[in-house]
Each structure stands twice: as C-alpha cells, then as structure tokens.
Amino acid sequence: MYLEISKMAWGALVSNKIRSFLSILGIVIGVSTVIVVVGIGTGAKKQIADQYKNLSATQIMVMGMMGRGAITNTKLKAEDADVILQKVSNVSDTTAFISGNDTISYGKESSSASVFGIRDNFFSITNLDLLEGRFLTADDNEARSKVAVIGYGLAETLFGEDFDSNQVVGQVLTVSGGKKIDIVGVLKENGGSAMGRMSYDDAIFLPYLTTEKTILGGNTQATIVVLMKDVDYVESGMEDVTAVLRVEHNLKLTQEDDFRIFDPGSMVGAAQESANTMSLLLISIATIVLIVSGVGIMNVMFVTVAERTKEIGIAKAIGAKQEDVLSQFLFESIILSIGGGLIGVALGQIIIPILNKFDGWYVVPSFSGVILSFTFSALVGLFFGFYPAFKASRLDPVDALRSE
Amino acid sequence: MSDLAIKMIDVHKSYYLANGEEIKVLCGIDLEIKRGEFVALMGESGGGKTTLLNIIGCLHPLTSGKYFLEGEDIGSVRDDYTLAFIRNKKMGFIFQQFNLFSRLSAWANIALPGVYAGIDKEKRDIRALELLKTLDILERKDHKPTELSGGQQQRVAIARSLMNNPEILLADEPTGALDSKNGLEVMDIFKNLAKQKKTIVMVTHTAEVAKYADRIIYMRDGKILDNNYTLKSDY
Numbered sequence: 001m002y003l004e005i006s007k008m009a010w011g012a013l014v015s016n017k018i019r020s021f022l023s024i025l026g027i028v029i030g031v032s033t034v035i036v037v038v039g040i041g042t043g044a045k046k047q048i049a050d051q052y053k054n055l056s057a058t059q060i061m062v063m064g065m066m067g068r069g070a071i072t073n074t075k076l077k078a079e080d081a082d083v084i085l086q087k088v089s090n091v092s093d094t095t096a097f098i099s100g101n102d103t104i105s106y107g108k109e110s111s112s113a114s115v116f117g118i119r120d121n122f123f124s125i126t127n128l129d130l131l132e133g134r135f136l137t138a139d140d141n142e143a144r145s146k147v148a149v150i151g152y153g154l155a156e157t158l159f160g161e162d163f164d165s166n167q168v169v170g171q172v173l174t175v176s177g178g179k180k181i182d183i184v185g186v187l188k189e190n191g192g193s194a195m196g197r198m199s200y201d202d203a204i205f206l207p208y209l210t211t212e213k214t215i216l217g218g219n220t221q222a223t224i225v226v227l228m229k230d231v232d233y234v235e236s237g238m239e240d241v242t243a244v245l246r247v248e249h250n251l252k253l254t255q256e257d258d259f260r261i262f263d264p265g266s267m268v269g270a271a272q273e274s275a276n277t278m279s280l281l282l283i284s285i286a287t288i289v290l291i292v293s294g295v296g297i298m299n300v301m302f303v304t305v306a307e308r309t310k311e312i313g314i315a316k317a318i319g320a321k322q323e324d325v326l327s328q329f330l331f332e333s334i335i336l337s338i339g340g341g342l343i344g345v346a347l348g349q350i351i352i353p354i355l356n357k358f359d360g361w362y363v364v365p366s367f368s369g370v371i372l373s374f375t376f377s378a379l380v381g382l383f384f385g386f387y388p389a390f391k392a393s394r395l396d397p398v399d400a401l402r403s404e
Numbered sequence: 405m406s407d408l409a410i411k412m413i414d415v416h417k418s419y420y421l422a423n424g425e426e427i428k429v430l431c432g433i434d435l436e437i438k439r440g441e442f443v444a445l446m447g448e449s450g451g452g453k454t455t456l457l458n459i460i461g462c463l464h465p466l467t468s469g470k471y472f473l474e475g476e477d478i479g480s481v482r483d484d485y486t487l488a489f490i491r492n493k494k495m496g497f498i499f500q501q502f503n504l505f506s507r508l509s510a511w512a513n514i515a516l517p518g519v520y521a522g523i524d525k526e527k528r529d530i531r532a533l534e535l536l537k538t539l540d541i542l543e544r545k546d547h548k549p550t551e552l553s554g555g556q557q558q559r560v561a562i563a564r565s566l567m568n569n570p571e572i573l574l575a576d577e578p579t580g581a582l583d584s585k586n587g588l589e590v591m592d593i594f595k596n597l598a599k600q601k602k603t604i605v606m607v608t609h610t611a612e613v614a615k616y617a618d619r620i621i622y623m624r625d626g627k628i629l630d631n632n633y634t635l636k637s638d639y
Contacts (some may be wrong), residue, residue, distance in 0.1 A: 004519045015507050028417065314503045319492020319520040322484045383585060397463045401503070 002331075005324060009331035012304075023300035024340030026293025027380065029167030031344025031373040032351060034286040039352050041279025041361040048271045049193050056127070057265035058228045060237055064221025065258055076222045076245075076259050078119070078208055082228055084127050085247055088240040090233040095119050096298065097208065098226045100216040104204055105174045106158040113154050114203040115175075117220075123149075125225055128200060132165035133185030142205040146214070148173065153201030173204075179214055181206065215287035234263050286310025287376070293340070294380035301333050301388035310391055313400025326393035333385025334378065341377035374383075406475030409572055409603040410437040410460060414470030415479070417455055417626075430453045431626040433469070440570070440601040442594070444614040446633065449622035453607045454576055459572045460605060461495055462487045466482070474571070481490065492520050500577035502557040504549040510560045511545040516568040535563035539593065555586030562593060573597060575606040579613050585596025591616045611635050 013020045025074075032319065064076040081096040098117040103110055118121070119140045131152065140147055152172075155163050158173070165186045173181045181204075190200045228237045238261055249258055305312070312325055348370070355361045408607045409562065417430040430452045434632040437443050445453045458464040462478070464547075470492070470556035471479035471493065481487060504513045511532055541552075549557050558578060565573055575594070579587035595616055598604055606617065614620050615635055622633035 001519070001522050004525070008519075011507055042505050302558070310503070311505060314499075314505070315498075315516075315520075317461070317491060317497045317503075318487070318517045319488055320518070321488040324488075326518055401463075401499075 002327065004327050004334070006331045009335060012308075013335060015330055016304075019300060019304075020336060023297050024336050024343065026296045027290070027337050027340025027343040027371060027377050028347060030290035030293045031285060031341050031377050032347040033289055034283065034373035034376070035345060035348030035369045036355065036363060037282035037286045037363075038372065039348075039363040039365050040282060040361075041275065041366040042366045042369070044191040044275040044278060046364055047362050048268065048275055052264065052268040052271070055264040055268060056227070057231045057268070057269050058234060059125075059265060060226040060234060060241060061227065062226065062241060063260045065221070065260065072192045076217070076224060078222050078223050079250060080222070080245060081119075081224045081226075084244055085239055087141065087244045088226070090229045090237060091123075091226055092229045093121060093125060093227045094224060095120055095121050095125050096222045098139065098216055098220040098222050100220060101230060102176050102204075102215055104154065104158070106171060109158045111154060111157040111202075113151075114199070115211060115215055116203055116205045117208040117216060118205050119208050122205070124227075125227055126200070128190060131186045131188045133169035133183070135185055136205060136207055141209050144210045144213055145183050145207060146179065146210060147184045147207070148181045148204040149187060151185055151187050151199070151201040151205075152189040153199065154204060155186050155201070161350055166226040175215055177201065177214070203363060231265065234265065238263060240269055276328050286373075290373075290376055290380055294384035295336075297336055297381060298384035299335050300336075301329060301385055302391075304332070305329060305388050305392040308392075309395060309400045309403040312395050313397050313403070314399035316395075317401060320377075322393040326389045329389030330382070330385050333389065334381040337377045337381025337385070338374075341374045345374055346378065348373075406472070407439055408436055408472070409439045409441070410435065410476060410605070411472040411475075412436075413470040415459065415471060416467045417452075417459060417464065429626055430459070430466075432629060433626075435605060435621070435628065435631075437605065439474075439574055439603055442598040442600070442604040442616070442618045443541070443606070444617035445605065445607045445623060446609060446611075446614055446620055447629075449609070451623040453623055454624040457574055457605060459608050461497055462570075479615075488520070493519055493568050493576075494570050495570060496567070496570045496573045498558070498561050498565050498573065498575040498578050499541075499546045500580040502549065502561045504560055504564075504583070506549050506556055507625050508547060509546050510541060513560055514563040514567055517564060521568050521569070523568075531567065532563070535566055539563045541603045551585070553636045554582050558582060559593070560587070562590070566597075570602075572603045572605070575604065578605055579608070579610070584612075587613065612634060621636065 062080070078096040081094040085091055085094045096119060100115050101112055102115045104113045118136065119141060120136055123135045127372060133149070136147065136149060155168050159168050168186050169183055171183050173183060175181055206215070216363065226237060226241055228234050242257065243263055245259055246257065251258065315325060328392070349365065352363045352365050355363050409529070410431050412435040415430055415433040415435075416418065416428070419429060421426045421427065433456060445456065447453050451611050460464050465482060466479055469479060470477060471604065473490065478490065508516070511529070514534040514535055515528045518531060518584070524595060536545050539562060540562070541556055541559045544552055544556055549560070552560065577600040578594070591613060594604060594606070608614050619626055620633040620635065
C-alpha cells in the first residue's frame with residue numbers, strides 16, 4: 001500500500017522535474033556544506049593533534065630569554081634541569097636541550113636542519129620512536145661523542161626519498177666547520193613539531209655536550225622540559241619551578257624572571273577549543289542553510305498542494321483516506337529531501353578533495369558528517385513537508401473537486 | 405436486508421458564509437431509492453441536485469436529517485476511515501469532466517480505487533484489464549487521458565467507478581462534456597449496468613438522457629417537487 005503511494009509520489013515528482021530539482025537545490029547545498037564544514041572542523045582538530053602530538057599534558061617548558069628580554073647575565077643551563085628534578089616535588093623527570101640551525105651535508109647533498117643537543121632521556125620525554133639503529137646514550141654525552149640520530153625528513157633530503165634506513169645508519173655526515181658525525185639512528189616519521197615551527201622530522205639530534213662544544217657554542221640557552229607526575233601538578237609545578245630557578249639564578253625580589261615558563265598542554269587545549277568553536281560556528285551556519293532549504297521545500301509543497309487540489313478531491317471521491325493523501329504528499333517531500341541529501345553527500349565527497357588541492361586547506365572527510373547531514377536533511381523533509389501534507393489531507397472533497 | 409439502497413428522511417444542508425449568513429441548499433429531502441433502480445435527478449440549476457448527489461456519495465456531511473445506506477444509518481458518521489471506505493467500496497463516482505489523473509495511463513486510472521482498497525497489484529491489474537475489455541477500450545490501456553477522446557475518457561472513468569464492484573453508481577452529468585453520439589453510447593453503458601442490477605443515481609438536465617432512467621426525480625429550490633416526474637411526450 002505505502003509502496004504504491006510512494007510510487008505515485010515519485011511519479012508526481014518526475015512529472016515536474018524542474019520544480020523538483022529547484023526545490024532540492026537548497027538541501028543539496030546545505031548537506032554538502034555540512035559535510036565540507038564538518039570535514040574542515042575534523043581537519044583543524046587533526047592538524048592540532050598532529051602539531052602537538054609530541055607534547056604531553058604533564059609537560060612544563062622553561063626557555064631562556066632571547067633578544068631584548070635578555071637583561072641578565074645568567075642563562076638557562078642543563079644543570080638547572082637537575083636542580084628542578086631534585087628540589088621540586090611531584091616531578092617525574094626533567095631533560096634539557098639546546099637547539100639551533102646548521103647546514104648538514106652528505107656527499108654533494110646538503111640541507112639546513114634544526115640541531116638539537118639532547119640528553120639521553122629526551123626521546124622518551126618527547127615520545128619519539130626509532131626506525132633504525134639506536135638512541136643516544138648518557139655515555140655518548142659524557143664522552144662528547146660525534147654521533148647523531150637524524151629525523152625521517154632529513155634522511156629523505158640527504159639520502160633520497162626511498163632511502164634504505166639500514167644503509168643510512170653508519171653513514172658519516174659533515175656539519176659546519178667540517179666536523180664529521182656518525183649516524184647511529186634514524187627516527188620514524190613523526191609529522192608533528194614541538195613548538196609549531198621546528199619539525200623533529202627535519203632535525204638532527206646530537207649529545208648535549210657535543211653540540212654545545214662543536215656546533216652551537218657555549219652561549220646557547222638551554223630549554224628545559226619538566227615532566228610532572230600528573231596533570232593536576234602542572235599548575236603548582238610551574239610555581240615551584242619558577243621559585244627554584246629564581247633562587248638558583250640569584251634573582252632579587254625586584255627583578256623579573258630571566259626565563260619564560262609555560263605549559264604546552266594548555267596551549268593544546270586552547271587550540272583545540274578554538275578549533276571546536278570554529279567548527280561549531282560553521283556547523284550552525286550550515287544548519288541554517290538546511291533549515292532555510294526546508295522552508296523552500298515547504299513552499300514548493302504548498303504550491304504543489306494548491307495545484308493538485310482537484311486531484312486530491314478526485315482521490316477522496318474514489319476512496320482515498322486522509323491518511324493516504326497525507327502519506328503521498330509526505331512521501332513527496334521526504335523523497336525530495338532524501339534525494340537532495342544523497343546528491344549533497346556526493347557533492348561533498350567531490351568538493352573535499354578539490355579543496356585539499358589548495359594551500360592552507362586541510363579537510364578530512366568524516367563519516368559522522370555524512371550521517372549528520374543526511375539524517376538532518378531527511379528530518380527537514382519530514383518536518384517541513386508535514387504541514388502542507390496535513391492541509392492537503394484535510395481538504396473538503398467537494399471544495400477540492402470544484403477547484404480548477 | 406433492506407430492499408432500499410438509499411433512504412433519506414428530512415435531510416437539510418446549509419452553508420454558512422463568512423458573515424454568518426445561512427444559505428439553505430437542501431430543505432427537507434425525503435427520498436427512497438430501491439436496489440437496482442436507475443434514477444435521474446433533474447431540475448433547475450442551483451436546485452440542489454449535485455449537493456444531494458454529493459451527500460449520497462458521502463462527500464458532504466448533511467446538516468440535519470437521516471440518511472440510511474442499505475439500511476444503515478450513516479448520516480451522522482464523520483469518521484474519515486468509514487466515509488473513505490464507503491466511497492471506495494460501496495459507491496462509484498462518475499463526473500462530467502471525467503476527472504482522470506493526467507499522469508496515469510488508462511489502466512492505472514482504472515486500478516486506482518483498488519490501490520486505496522489495499523488490493524494486491526496482480527489482482528488489481530487483472531480486474532482493471534477485465535474492465536478495459538468490458539468497456540471496449542483495451543487497445544487504449546496504456547494511453548494517458550490527454551491521448552484519449554472524450555468518449556474514451558468517460559469509459560475509463562466508468563471503468564474506474566466499477567473497479568471495486570460497488571452496489572451504487574453516482575453520476576454527475578456524465579454526458580455533459582460529450583457530443584451526442586458519444587453521449588448515447590455512454591447511456592447505453594449505463595442501461596447495461598442497470599440491467600446488471602446496479603443502483604444508479606444520475607444528475608442531468610437533459611431529457612434525452614433522463615429518459616434512460618427508470619424514474620425521474622424533479623428538484624427545485626432544495627426540495628423534491630416530484631418523485632416520479634413524467635417527461636413531456638415529445639421525447
């Protein structure tokens with residue numbers, strides 16, 4: 001029975017193709033917008049997650065003052081990390097590194113790379129994984145060995161995109177000043193970065209003392225990473241670290257800190273929050289588009305009902321129940337909105353890869369976007385189609401028959 | 405079982421205008437139509453013929469009075485389900501302007517009351533095909549109404565009214581839109597249906613058409629003037 005009525009509804013729509021098409025246009029645009037917008041939101045969140053994936057919420061970072069802020073003679077030293085580990089409670093580990101840039105060469109290939117002078121626990125604190133070879137050890141540091149672990153991207157630059165990681169370990173690199181460095185390890189591709197700019201993929205990691213002595217020089221300020229035992233300790237940890245460092249650096253009460261301290265976890269939170277706000281905003285705009293398109297469908301359905309008043313009268317005269325008339329018109333609007341929804345889903349899938357071809361766009365197609373928009377469009381059809389269909393079903397048969 | 409197909413006692417029907425003014429269309433109709441009787445409703449325009457037909461066909465509620473259909477009091481029924489059931493199974497409507505669905509083929513138009521009755525597609529198609537044969541329009545089964553002549557369209561409409569094999573046929577000026585040749589052919593069909601003991605109530609203002617009926621009821625100003633009107637002899 002409903003199958004028959006839905007067939008009749010389909011027939012009515014097909015017989016008026018242009019109107020049907022125009023009335024679903026709004027739904028098509030609305031649904032594809034929701035899909036793209038949800039994709040943009042998912043993309044932004046994924047980007048943030050990638051960017052900060054080497055940070056954990058329990059980290060506190062301490063950096064030296066640079067440029068104009070460097071008013072004191074004291075500098076942040078690797079030893080400060082040891083003092084913090086000793087004196088601040090609820091700290092699970094600390095590490096220190098120095099970083100800078102240098103030109104790294106292998107044969108004819110050379111590349112500018114971030115140089116990190118690190119302690120042996122750096123890799124575990126930053127969650128970096130090894131592809132081949134070994135990490136740096138405390139002994140490497142003590143001995144100021146000329147050994148290095150290199151990032152995946154740097155390996156690609158120096159040894160070609162299809163490099164054999166087995167072959168890379170054991171190769172000798174040249175750093176500025178002609179010094180030779182042995183590669184002892186290659187990292188897995190990471191994709192993220194610690195501070196937004198410095199990518200671990202394009203970096204070279206050497207023992208702290210080696211770096212200080214042979215590449216960056218003794219005046220470079222260290223960066224200290226403090227790992228608290230739990231997120232709840234981060235706030236008090238920041239106060240404690242500040243107090244310990246002020247004492248260590250002999251700062252008077254009137255003097256400002258000669259270092260910057262921050263917790264990257266809160267940066268991640270803030271970035272995620274703004275991404276959420278953005279996607280919420282975009283989704284609400286798309287929702288408005290869908291609702292407006294629903295009003296469009298309602299409009300078209302009212303016109304259709306008005307045009308087919310006589311038909312409704314005939315149908316009632318030959319035995320159609322109110323329910324039959326209601327379901328036919330309801331089917332029409334649901335077919336319109338589901339049809340529009342399907343086209344919109346397809347269009348969204350076409351638009352997303354096109355957008356991704358443009359710089360700065362990062363749209364991730366998401367299944368939840370498809371489900372969300374499709375369900376919503378079907379509901380829009382049901383909701384906005386109901387009133388015209390209801391009116392149609394309640395028409396007086398004689399009045400309806402009399403209309404032309 | 406009553407031998408009366410339709411019985412009405414003091415039926416009134418009024419419309420109310422927006423300003424509250426009452427327009428009386430039917431003023432006290434008493435009517436008895438036997439099973440298998442072929443009755444023509446005649447009278448002046450605005451006399452209430454079509455309104456009476458619509459009330460018989462359960463398209464209109466009556467304002468006051470009693471209406472028995474095959475002995476059952478249905479004058480007070482307002483339930484859409486029951487009314488739709490009566491229109492679907494008990495009656496067949498035939499209109500002056502045919503009132504076919506322009507999007508559907510002749511075959512599908514005839515089968516439509518079967519859809520509303522919830523009959524299987526297979527049975528529906530067979531029944532509609534039978535009717536196409538009976539009414540001699542089989543070769544036109546796949547044509548849309550716009551591709552049919554007026555006479556053919558009215559045959560399709562008659563076939564549709566017979567789809568659920570109703571006891572009663574209600575026709576509102578069935579020949580009004582046809583030329584005389586086609587009109588006479590349609591009347592022959594009605595005569596045949598009357599022979600098959602269908603109860604037929606037909607509104608007409610043409611004596612030539614009315615003479616096919618067993619009995620003519622003459623109406624004026626919402627009242628029945630003559631329950632057994634005799635046509636002037638020159639017809």
